[in-house]
Amino acid sequence: MGTTRVADAVDSGMQPSEWRVYTVAEITREIRFHLEPRFTALWIEGEISNCKRHTSGHLYFSLKDAEAQISCVMWKGRNQGLLFRPEDGMKVLAFGNVTVYERQGKYQLDVAALRPSGMGELQLAFEALKRKLADEGLFDPDRKKPIPAFPETVGIVTSSTGAALHDIVSIASRRFPSVQLILRPVKVQGDGAAEDIAQAVREFNVFNRVDVLIVGRGGGSLEDLWAFNEEAVARAVAASRIPVVSAVGHEIDFSICDFTADLRAPTPSAAAELVVPDRSELAQTLGHWKNRLVRLQRERIRLYAERLRSFDRSYAYRRPADRIREKRLELDDLRHRSDLRLENRMQAWKALQNRFHEKLLTLNPRAVLARGYSITTRLRDGKTVTGSDELAEGEGIRIRFSRGSAEGRVESTAAE
């Protein structure tokens, strides 16, 4: 319509005085008043280009598609809560009002919310942080510390008012009442929650008197659980020297904290069951071992006793005794025999001696002399003369008789 009217007016040689004259500000304001109420609370989908973050913190970019583009501004106060970093080329959904910037005569979209299109904003942030920390190796299995099998002290990082604490405490005290539970209460959602949780994990590491940590909260929306997806928590958990069991939300909820923790429990209750051993089960195991110990020892003693008895019965074991017995018999026999021999020998000696005696008796020269024989010896050398050839004529001789002796000279000798 306007085009025709302007063309007609120009053709008819119109003058400004016949028309209402606007100031720039007036017309701009007029445009603004018409435009802005028409375009409120819109979702616009497009690709980010020319993205600039001003030093003031405001975020400026354009949304474009193949045919058009619209300037966008996201004020500092709004973009601070963004969980992802808008970048050129990123497809997004922007929510906001069309506003007119009078000073520059431009319209723009005043963005109140921005999320990646296709994927939810939180999911995108989640995926981005997950990728980043995975690249740093914070999820590596060899980083995982073993969870102590029998912790005596358990640290808990959760809200002091939540269901998670109640669940953990009741399950832990049912399973093992003498396990000490220490709570460091934290804010689990909202502003500052992530930093509070991270700080609590660090404080437990300074305190250094718990065997294991349970970090978590009960179920909630993705936004409620968000603190556990923040880098501060993920890093504090990864840096903890104390083993950490992560227990965030329900079974289906995975958090970044789960990935950097040493163990993921599907729920806080499950964490308590994973961390705190069951006393009655342990007592049973213990009883079982004790019985085995006693039974084994009894069995062993029985076995040894049995072996002793079998040694006692065995031929090998009896042999020494047998041999001793044998030897004793042998010895007796030997002694007996030697006794006999000795006796025999004595008798033999006696007989021999008698014979010697007899012989001696017969050899006694006196006995011979008594029978009338005599012994002749040479005077010169006292040699007993047994032949006439031992004597010379005139040789001095002595003759011994049984009684007395005589001396004389050889008159003559004869050969036989």
Add this chain to the structure above:
Amino acid sequence: MAASKSKSMTFEEAFQKLESIVETLEKGECSLDESVRLFEEGMTLSRFCSDKLNEAEKRLARLVKNEQGDFQLEPME
């Protein structure tokens, strides 16, 4: 000696030691003297563990930082 040593032992250490003693005895490779020693140690450990199991119930405590920045435990509930 074994008894005094188990005082500073954690439940976990005692429990694991006991298990390995039972295993060693089950293999039956040790001498009679050794087995008697192991048996006695095992019984001491078993007593220690069951004492630990029967310890008094502990209440929930809260970790708080005092003005000096030191940690202390406050009873809860």
